[in-house]
Amino acid sequence: MAHIEMSEQELRERTRALLEASNPDRVDQYTFRGVQYDHGLAWVHFPEGYGGLGLNPKMQAVVNDELRKNAKTFYEDLNINPIGIGMGAPVVLTHGTDEMKKTLLRRIFTGEDIWCQLFSEPGAGSDVAGLSSRAVRDGDDWVVNGQKVWTTLAHISRWGMLVTRTNPDVPKHLGMSYFLLDMKAPGVEVLPLYQITGEAEFNEVFLNDVRIPHERMLGDEGDGWKVAITTLMNERTALGGGSGRRGGGPVGVLQALWKQNAERHSGASRAVLRDKITQLAIKSELLRLTSHRARAASKAGNPGPEGSVGKLAQAELYKKVWECSLDVLGADALVYEPGYELRRPEAEERRDHLLYAKYQFLRSRANSIEGGTSEIMRNILGERVLGLPGEPRVDKDVAWKDVPRGG
Amino acid sequence: MEFAFTEEHEELRQTVRRFLEGKSDEQAVRALMATERGYSEEVWRQMAEQMALQAMIVPEQYGGAGFGPVELSIVLEEMGRTLLCAPYLSTAVLAVNALLAVGSESAQADILPGIAAGETVATVAFVDAGGGWEIDDVQTRATADGAAWRLTGRKAYVLDGHVADVLLVVARAADGVGLFRVEPNASGLRRDLTPTLDLTRKLASIELDGVAATRVDAGGDGAAALRKAVALTAVALAAEQVGGAQKCLELSTEYAKTRLQFGRPIGSFQAIKHRCADMLVAVEFAKSAAYHAAFRAAESDDEAEILAAAHLAKSFCSDAYFDVTNETIQVHGGMGFTWEHPAHLYFKRAKSSAVLFGDPLEHREKLAEHLGL
Numbered sequence: 001m002a003h004i005e006m007s008e009q010e011l012r013e014r015t016r017a018l019l020e021a022s023n024p025d026r027v028d029q030y031t032f033r034g035v036q037y038d039h040g041l042a043w044v045h046f047p048e049g050y051g052g053l054g055l056n057p058k059m060q061a062v063v064n065d066e067l068r069k070n071a072k073t074f075y076e077d078l079n080i081n082p083i084g085i086g087m088g089a090p091v092v093l094t095h096g097t098d099e100m101k102k103t104l105l106r107r108i109f110t111g112e113d114i115w116c117q118l119f120s121e122p123g124a125g126s127d128v129a130g131l132s133s134r135a136v137r138d139g140d141d142w143v144v145n146g147q148k149v150w151t152t153l154a155h156i157s158r159w160g161m162l163v164t165r166t167n168p169d170v171p172k173h174l175g176m177s178y179f180l181l182d183m184k185a186p187g188v189e190v191l192p193l194y195q196i197t198g199e200a201e202f203n204e205v206f207l208n209d210v211r212i213p214h215e216r217m218l219g220d221e222g223d224g225w226k227v228a229i230t231t232l233m234n235e236r237t238a239l240g241g242g243s244g245r246r247g248g249g250p251v252g253v254l255q256a257l258w259k260q261n262a263e264r265h266s267g268a269s270r271a272v273l274r275d276k277i278t279q280l281a282i283k284s285e286l287l288r289l290t291s292h293r294a295r296a297a298s299k300a301g302n303p304g305p306e307g308s309v310g311k312l313a314q315a316e317l318y319k320k321v322w323e324c325s326l327d328v329l330g331a332d333a334l335v336y337e338p339g340y341e342l343r344r345p346e347a348e349e350r351r352d353h354l355l356y357a358k359y360q361f362l363r364s365r366a367n368s369i370e371g372g373t374s375e376i377m378r379n380i381l382g383e384r385v386l387g388l389p390g391e392p393r394v395d396k397d398v399a400w401k402d403v404p405r406g407g
Numbered sequence: 408m409e410f411a412f413t414e415e416h417e418e419l420r421q422t423v424r425r426f427l428e429g430k431s432d433e434q435a436v437r438a439l440m441a442t443e444r445g446y447s448e449e450v451w452r453q454m455a456e457q458m459a460l461q462a463m464i465v466p467e468q469y470g471g472a473g474f475g476p477v478e479l480s481i482v483l484e485e486m487g488r489t490l491l492c493a494p495y496l497s498t499a500v501l502a503v504n505a506l507l508a509v510g511s512e513s514a515q516a517d518i519l520p521g522i523a524a525g526e527t528v529a530t531v532a533f534v535d536a537g538g539g540w541e542i543d544d545v546q547t548r549a550t551a552d553g554a555a556w557r558l559t560g561r562k563a564y565v566l567d568g569h570v571a572d573v574l575l576v577v578a579r580a581a582d583g584v585g586l587f588r589v590e591p592n593a594s595g596l597r598r599d600l601t602p603t604l605d606l607t608r609k610l611a612s613i614e615l616d617g618v619a620a621t622r623v624d625a626g627g628d629g630a631a632a633l634r635k636a637v638a639l640t641a642v643a644l645a646a647e648q649v650g651g652a653q654k655c656l657e658l659s660t661e662y663a664k665t666r667l668q669f670g671r672p673i674g675s676f677q678a679i680k681h682r683c684a685d686m687l688v689a690v691e692f693a694k695s696a697a698y699h700a701a702f703r704a705a706e707s708d709d710e711a712e713i714l715a716a717a718h719l720a721k722s723f724c725s726d727a728y729f730d731v732t733n734e735t736i737q738v739h740g741g742m743g744f745t746w747e748h749p750a751h752l753y754f755k756r757a758k759s760s761a762v763l764f765g766d767p768l769e770h771r772e773k774l775a776e777h778l779g780l
Contacts, residue, residue: 014453247778258780275768278775282696282723287694293410306695375677381687382680386660389675 420615583628
């Protein structure tokens with residue numbers, strides 16, 4: 001898409017005009033972000049009329065900068081509607097009807113409609129394309145049955161992005177379609193999925209004879225994988241990276257805990273722990289420096305392997321950092337102060353270093369699973385970066401229904 | 408801090424790579440490592456005449472190119488790829504760093520031009536027999552003898568010490584640690600080639616029994632300055648380790664693509680593929696460590712930060728290089744265990760480089776102090 005040219009100066013003036021029309025310090029989130037959308041300053045790379053001005057996406061930083069400078073209240077998209085804004089809006093813009101764009105995009109941006117993504121299933125994790133929920137055509141509707149899992153925000157979502165099987169007689173990638181699912185429709189049941197920490201960040205979503213009108217299919221029948229793949233790519237990019245400042249992030253907590261608890265350890269065990277922490281500090285710094293290097297390389301127009309190693313390296317490193325944090329605590333690791341009350345986590349929970357470390361010791365187990373397991377990431381590095389041959393595929397040219405699968 | 412290699416840097420890298428591919432292929436390495444001298448005088452001369460490589464960090468006033476740690480690291484990385492057998496680390500890196508750190512003006516004017524021109528092989532005898540790269544370990548004594556000095560002690564692990572024309576010796580005088588020069592044929596001096604684990608890098612032991620010496624430092628205790636000279640040399644060595652590790656990753660990946668077992672390339676098995684992926688992560692992290700240390704050394708005024716980055720780079724790159732060469736043997740299977748395959752050359756170079764100028768544990772110990780752990 002060709003971008004419209006606009007000077008930074010003019011964009012700043014437009015943002016100030018928005019703030020004159022509506023001020024986030026005086027009106028609520030929905031009102032202000034609605035006006036922001038109407039001014040084309042929601043996502044400036046979207047077309048005019050859909051919350052944008054057709055500009056280069058980099059220009060959004062100018063708008064955000066001006067908003068931050070001139071008002072106390074600033075809404076982070078990630079806190080408002082992460083999946084709706086990150087994946088929902090782009091997919092509606094690319095594949096939705098004009099009617100959908102008109103009715104859905106503004107409410108995604110304001111946060112009136114929270115969105116979720118219904119891809120993973122109990123029998124389809126790393127192999128998402130092997131999923132077995134089914135949609136069967138019935139007149140103008142599709143009738144869906146199956147179960148989704150690990151669905152963030154499903155319990156408060158208005159819309160879900162559903163990928164489900166519409167044709168089991170072709171190889172797996174070719175037999176899926178992509179739907180917009182009304183999460184309030186009869187037959188949609190959302191249950192909390194309690195995890196290792198006792199909390200439920202995620203949900204299970206059961207679909208029992210759920211009817212979806214045919215016009216809510218995004219892309220063509222059988223194109224579900226193609227439509228989905230771009231959003232999966234975004235997820236992986238979003239998860240790599242490393243913390244912004246030296247000594248920040250998890251290793252900063254570890255070092256602080258060490259300073260408070262070093263006295264617990266003496267002699268050889270103290271020396272061993274100290275070296276272990278130093279090694280983790282080194283790797284944390286290298287994770288940070290490698291992502292700097294990746295940014296510099298992609299800015300210069302030649303992204304290299306440095307950009308691909310982040311997700312794997314970060315997941316494995318963070319797990320070890322939190323494990324070491326508990327080692328530092330000595331016998332105090334036996335205690336889990338908050339207990340395991342099964343509950344939904346609060347949006348912003350404040351924990352001191354000690355409780356945070358104990359919580360992350362458990363939570364970080366998912367780092368090497370969510371957003372692509374470390375095994376899948378190693379396959380990607382091996383095959384796409386190093387050019388090693390893929391595994392022989394037993395499911396490639398076989399109809400989905402003939403591929404062996406577990407539960 | 409950005410890791411911004413310029414186009415000139417890339418050009419330097421390509422030029423050095425082409426030169427070394429021609430002059431230091433595996434056959435040349437194997438031939439030279441079997442000799443006592445350990446390098447080719449002809450290639451050494453060409454390195455100076457055609458490429459001015461020995462002149463890299465020698466200041467322009469002494470006939471050098473006046474480059475800094477970043478450019479030097481690029482050269483070392485390329486030398487690490489091909490396991491170049493030459494007294495480069497000793498002469499153009501360690502000796503120059505030591506002279507720039509503590510050398511008197513007259514000593515610099517005396518020695519550096521010959522190094523830059525490729526006419527001199529120089530080295531620094533740093534470690535005392537039984538000691539390490541900690542400056543406080545130095546026991547070799549320097550006693551004043553009128554205007555001259557006499558050195559007594561035993562030095563070990565002296566890079567290219569058996570062939571160096573200029574022998575610089577770190578010794579302890581009444582006013583602190585200093586740098587002294589002894590003539591290679593002086594009476595009371597004995598130097599012996601050490602049988603080394605790594606045949607591609609020659610070491611010697613040197614015995615000094617009241618050997619006449621001239622003091623080449625500017626006077627006073629040179630401990631801090633020499634410590635920094637060793638750190639800068641370690642930064643260059645970290646870059647050499649990166650070059651070797653990258654080459655081993657390439658060898659392993661290539662082999663995994665072409666070696667067939669059970670009817671398929673072994674690289675299609677996740678057991679092999681995942682090893683290679685982990686090697687890639689190690690190599691990329693090692694690059695970040697080595698490049699960062701070089702840029703820090705070039706751009707920062709903060710001594711403590713420069714040293715910390717050096718400790719980080721030397722410890723991480725040492726471990727990464729060793730791990731990668733170790734995996735390279737494993738990926739190559741029985742072939743990787745043979746004398747005929749180059750894997751063992753890199754493996755041995757990795758181990759020797761890990762130990763030179765302080766092993767990973769020692770560098771981490773210093774980094775831990777810096778971090779206040």
